[in-house]
Amino acid sequence: MSAHVTSGIVRAKGLRHQLMRAVLFVVLGIFCIYYLIPLVVMISTSLKSLEEIRAGSLLSLPQEVNFDAWGKAWNSACVGVRCDGLEPYVWNSVLMTIPAVLISTLLGALNGYALTKWRFRGADVIFALILFGAFIPFQVVLLPMARTLGQLGLAGSVPGLILVHSVYGLAFTTLFFRNFFIGVSDGILQAAKVDGAGFFRIFFGIVLPMSLPAIVVTVIWQFTQIWNDFLFGVAFTVGDSNPVTVALNNLVNTSTGVKEYNVDMAAAIIAALPTLLVYVVAGAYFVRGLSAGAVKG
Amino acid sequence: MAAGIKLEKVQKFFGTNEVIRKIDLDIEPGEFVVLVGPSGCGKSTLLNLIAGLETLSAGHIQIGGVQVDDTPPRDRDIAMVFQSYALYPTKTVRHNITFGMQTRNIPKPEQESAVDEFARLLQIDQLLERKPGQLSGGQRQRVAMGRALVRKPAVFLFDEPLSNLDAKLRIEMRTEIKKLHQRLGKTVVYVTHDQIEAMTLATRIAVMDNGSIRQFADPATIYENPADLFVAGFMGSPPMNMVPGRLVVDEGLFVVPDQEPEGGLRFPIPAKAAARLAGDDGRKVVLGLRPETIFAAGTELPGPNRFVFEREVDVVEPTGPDTMIVFSVGSQDLIARVRPEDARPSGTRFRFEVDMGKAKIFDSETGRRL
Ligand SMILES: Nc1ncnc2c1ncn2[C@@H]1O[C@H](COP(=O)(O)OP(=O)(O)O)[C@@H](O)[C@H]1O
Ligand SMILES: [Mg+2]
Numbered sequence: 001m002s003a004h005v006t007s008g009i010v011r012a013k014g015l016r017h018q019l020m021r022a023v024l025f026v027v028l029g030i031f032c033i034y035y036l037i038p039l040v041v042m043i044s045t046s047l048k049s050l051e052e053i054r055a056g057s058l059l060s061l062p063q064e065v066n067f068d069a070w071g072k073a074w075n076s077a078c079v080g081v082r083c084d085g086l087e088p089y090v091w092n093s094v095l096m097t098i099p100a101v102l103i104s105t106l107l108g109a110l111n112g113y114a115l116t117k118w119r120f121r122g123a124d125v126i127f128a129l130i131l132f133g134a135f136i137p138f139q140v141v142l143l144p145m146a147r148t149l150g151q152l153g154l155a156g157s158v159p160g161l162i163l164v165h166s167v168y169g170l171a172f173t174t175l176f177f178r179n180f181f182i183g184v185s186d187g188i189l190q191a192a193k194v195d196g197a198g199f200f201r202i203f204f205g206i207v208l209p210m211s212l213p214a215i216v217v218t219v220i221w222q223f224t225q226i227w228n229d230f231l232f233g234v235a236f237t238v239g240d241s242n243p244v245t246v247a248l249n250n251l252v253n254t255s256t257g258v259k260e261y262n263v264d265m266a267a268a269i270i271a272a273l274p275t276l277l278v279y280v281v282a283g284a285y286f287v288r289g290l291s292a293g294a295v296k297g
Numbered sequence: 298m299a300a301g302i303k304l305e306k307v308q309k310f311f312g313t314n315e316v317i318r319k320i321d322l323d324i325e326p327g328e329f330v331v332l333v334g335p336s337g338c339g340k341s342t343l344l345n346l347i348a349g350l351e352t353l354s355a356g357h358i359q360i361g362g363v364q365v366d367d368t369p370p371r372d373r374d375i376a377m378v379f380q381s382y383a384l385y386p387t388k389t390v391r392h393n394i395t396f397g398m399q400t401r402n403i404p405k406p407e408q409e410s411a412v413d414e415f416a417r418l419l420q421i422d423q424l425l426e427r428k429p430g431q432l433s434g435g436q437r438q439r440v441a442m443g444r445a446l447v448r449k450p451a452v453f454l455f456d457e458p459l460s461n462l463d464a465k466l467r468i469e470m471r472t473e474i475k476k477l478h479q480r481l482g483k484t485v486v487y488v489t490h491d492q493i494e495a496m497t498l499a500t501r502i503a504v505m506d507n508g509s510i511r512q513f514a515d516p517a518t519i520y521e522n523p524a525d526l527f528v529a530g531f532m533g534s535p536p537m538n539m540v541p542g543r544l545v546v547d548e549g550l551f552v553v554p555d556q557e558p559e560g561g562l563r564f565p566i567p568a569k570a571a572a573r574l575a576g577d578d579g580r581k582v583v584l585g586l587r588p589e590t591i592f593a594a595g596t597e598l599p600g601p602n603r604f605v606f607e608r609e610v611d612v613v614e615p616t617g618p619d620t621m622i623v624f625s626v627g628s629q630d631l632i633a634r635v636r637p638e639d640a641r642p643s644g645t646r647f648r649f650e651v652d653m654g655k656a657k658i659f660d661s662e663t664g665r666r667l
Contacts, residue, residue, distance in 0.1 A: 187383030190350050191444075195397035196371035205396070209387040 046070065046265035053261050069262035073270055077263050079251045080239070086267055088240070089247035093227060093274075096158050096243055100165035101222045107166070108173020108218060109211060113203055115174070116181040117189050127178065133171035141168075142235050149236060156238045164236060165226045172225075173218050180214035181207070220282050224275045244271045299326040299484045300361030300374065300451035302347060307356035309342055316342050318508040319356065324501075326361075329478050329485045333495040334505030334531070340488040343505070344454050347486060349373050361451055371400070373452075376445035380457040382437045384429040384444075391425040394444050401448075415443045418477075435466045446477070455487040459494065471497060492532045496520065504528045521655075526664035529585050529657060535621060538591070538631045540564075540584040541661055544577050552584045552658070554627035562626055567602040567653050574658070574667060582667065585657035588621065588632045593639035594648035602654040610643045622647065 011017070041058060046069050048062040056063075075085035114120075115127050145164060146155065154160030184207065192202045208215075233243040242250070248271045252264050302324040309317035316339045324330050332340045345351040347358060349370035358365055365373050376397075384393050391412060398408045416422040419439045429437055438458065445453060458474075459467045475498055478485055489495055495502050496516045503513045504527070512524040523529035529537050542554040542564075550571035551563040564584055566574065574580075594605045611630070612623040620640040622633045624647070633649055641647050658667045 185381055185383060187379040187381045188385060190345075190348075190370075191377065191379060191383040192385070192396070193350065194348060194370045194375065194377045195444075196400035197396070201400060206385050206387070210385075 042265045042269055046073075046262050046269060048262055050258070050260060050262060069260070069266040070270075072260075073251075073263045073267035077251055077260075077267065078254050078256060079242075079247050080254060082240075086244055086247055086251065086270055089242055089244040090270070092158055092237075092241060092247075093244040096161050096165070097223060097226045097274075100162045100169065100226050101219055103162070103166040104169030104173045104222055105215065105218045107170055108175075109177045109208060109215070110203065111170065111174040112177025112179075112181045112214075113207055115178050117184070117186070117202075117207070118199065127174075130171055130174050133168070134175060138168065138231055142231075146236065156236065156241060158237070158241050161232060161236055161241075161243070164232050165229065168232075169222050169225065172221060176218045176221070177211065177214050180211055184210060216282055220278055223278050227275050247271075298361075298451055299482055301326045301328075301359075302452065302484065302486065303357075303359040304347075305357045305359075307343070307346060307358060308354045309339075309346060309351060310354045316508050317346065317354075320508075320510055322503060322510065322513065324484060324486065326484055327482050329475075329487065329498055329500045331495040331499035331502050332486065332488045332505055333490065333492055333502055336490055338505045339508045340490070340505055341456055344377075344456050344486060344488050347452075348375055348377055348454050374450045375452045375454055376448055376450040377454040378441050378445045378456065378458045380460055382429075382441040382461075384437060384440055386429050389426050389428055390421060390432070390440050390443075393429065393440055394447050397444065397448050411447045411449075412443075415447050419443050419446075434462055435470070438462060438466075438470060442474075442477075446481075451483065453483055453485045455485065457489055458487075460489070460491070467494075474498065493534065496532070502532075504531060506531075522666075523585075523657065524666055526583060526585075526659045529659070529666075533587060535588050535632050535634075537657075538586040538588065538629075540586065540626055540629055540631070542582060542584055542627070544574060544580045544582055546575070546578045550574060552582060554584070554629065556627040562606055562608075564651070564656065565602075565604055565653060566656070566658070570658065570667075581661040583659040583661045583664075585659060586631070586651060587655065588634040590652040590655045591631070591633035591649055592651075593633075593635045594650040596636060596639055597650070600652065600654070602652065603650055604653050605648060605650045607646055607648050610641055610645055610647045613640055613643055615640070624649070 037059075044061050045053060045058075047065045047067070048056070049064065049066060049068070052063060073085055075087050076083055077085045079086070079089070111130065115123050149155045149160045149164070152160070152163075154163060188206065189202060192206055197205060227243075228245060229243070230245045230249070233246040234249075237243065237246065248267055251267050302322070304320055304322040307317055307320045307322075308315070320343065322330075332343060334340055342351060346353060347360075349365065349368060353366055360373055360375070385396065388396065394412050394415070395408045398411065412425070413422070416425060419442055421436065421439050421443060424432060424436060424440070429440065432440065438461075441458070455474075459470050462470060471494060474487075478498075487494075487498060496519075499516055501513060501515050502519050504511045504519065506527050512519060512528045514522075519528060519532055523532065526539070530539065540552070540554050542552045542557075544566075545551045545553050545563065549568075550566040552566065553563045554561075557563070608624040608626070610622055610624055614621040614623065615637060618637075619634045620637045622635055622640060623630055624633065625631065659665065660667055
């Protein structure tokens with residue numbers, strides 16, 4: 001959209017300007033390479049055999065592509081004493097992330113809706129407090145949270161982790177939806193009230209379908225946060241209920257003689273793949289949603 | 298069934314800000330009442346109070362003889378059209394219109410026949426499967442009307458429904474709204490800041506200013522017999538000329554404009570009005586002269602109370618059917634409305650004739666009509 005609008009703008013001509021533009025692109029190119037090199041190294045290393053890794057340089061491309069390391073990382077590498085690869089932990093992460101994302105997004109939407117469209121005394125104070133939650137370093141809450149989970153009988157389990165992520169995601173999801181709903185005209189709400197709809201009917205029938213961009217942004221954000229979380233995973237789960245991030249750490253640290261860099265790299269990519277996928281699939285929406293929430297007055 | 302609306306000492310505060318100041322209003326069933334006033338005077342707030350979208354701070358509201366102070370909007374038997382249309386953006390036109398019936402669990406076939414009836418009436422039957430984003434401003438306006446009409450409520454509330462349309466469409470829709478009212482006979486309360494809309498649509502106009510109703514009367518009375526300076530100045534375009542001056546008794550009663558040099562212009566007050574004001578020599582007043590009561594001398598049949606004077610033309614503004622001539626009296630710019638063929642270029646002397654029988658005199662302190 002913006003490319004279409006700005007592509008016709010007249011630009012300065014002349015040698016000096018062309019030179020400036022060339023310099024600009026060179027600088028951008030250097031940043032780009034700097035950013036991409038780690039990923040390239042990871043992928044190429046994961047496709048090499050151990051001998052090749054030991055013989056060649058870090059930056060050289062694989063002479064012979066083979067996927068053995070990927071297979072091993074997926075289902076036979078040792079994580080601690082268990083040698084089933086990352087697969088069971090990926091499923092842990094999936095089972096944790098999906099419900100936590102859905103719950104925190106839905107509750108955030110409800111919060112944002114209530115805070116903007118059903119104004120009540122103290123709404124601003126409550127919002128400020130919720131926002132404050134976005135700035136609390138999570139290390140601070142580890143101990144009280146561990147105690148709470150223990151009392152609830154959820155310690156060391158995936159459901160416990162779902163609860164923690166749902167609660168701590170609320171600050172951000174509420175913020176996203178509140179900023180979106182503040183731009184939704186009150187007239188629509190008034191019309192719906194005259195039409196006879198109540199709190200939930202307006203929410204599910206009218207407001208939620210309107211907020212698709214905010215939903216997409218929030219889901220991506222929450223998915224990335226929760227999938228990539230290490231701290232809560234390592235603090236609140238044990239062994240078999242570890243999420244993939246913790247398992248990856250254990251896999252890399254499990255020493256069985258030789259360091260298998262190719263397996264480590266493959267495992268790291270496997271652990272990062274879902275979030276990459278979410279970005280690629282919904283990235284365009286992400287940017288659009290962010291600016292929609294930010295600019296819309 | 299149309300229902301009457303009765304407001305008793307209705308008051309609304311936002312914080313400490315008194316936005317509606319003890320308003321009383323009695324609207325008959327089937328009336329078309331227009332609330333008109335400058336932006337920010339509380340029109341929308343008053344309408345929202347009637348709709349139940351705002352809670353009363355004090356006072357009472359009756360709709361159809363039933364007190365509705367604590368009744369939520371959905372149970373007030375009203376429908377509303379908003380300035381921004383407030384269509385549901387993710388729903389099709391059809392579902393925008395039926396949403397209110399769905400929430401009331403009206404059977405499907407009944408919904409369908411109601412949609413068909415009003416879609417044809419409003420000429421939106423081709424648009425039923427579209428989303429609001431795919432409609433033009435005028436079409437959205439019609440859909441918003443359809444959504445209000447389809448439930449056949451006793452009272453319609455309109456909040457500046459035409460102000461987002463371009464001039465031509467606005468005049469068309471104005472006529473259609475008037476037709477609809479004549480056809481359906483429902484009570485309408487209609488908010489606008491446009492005094493021409495108010496004049497053309499209303500059976501009665503309530504002129505609002507700063508949270509109070511200044512005058513509530515039929516359009517002709519509002520125009521010809523404004524209760525005070527505010528009403529007189531608000532209604533009419535171009536606005537009424539307001540000449541500040543003082544009453545002088547000198548073989549008859551005159552208004553002498555402020556800062557008019559000695560022996561300059563003075564406007565004679567017709568005998569009937571003069572009789573009422575005879576004892577008020579020296580009183581500060583404002584003389585109100587509508588532009589159409591000042592014209593080129595000798596162009597109308599002679600009548601009583603005509604007063605002819607000569608001034609220099611300052612500015613000439615042709616509008617097509619009439620030409621406005623701006624001239625000055627005292628320190629004041631006045632506008633006369635003359636036929637185009639009578640207009641003269643600026644700088645020339647011009648003989649004006651004013652119908653003093655239509656002049657209004659206001660107390661300059663209270664603004665009340667004298
Ligand atoms: N929700 C509100 N909170 C505080 N002040 C308000 C609110 N709604 C309206 N007002 C104030 O009340 C006054 C009247 O507003 P409104 O009824 O919208 O005027 P109008 O429709 O005549 O332009 C304005 O001064 C406005 O700022
Ligand atoms: Mg308004």
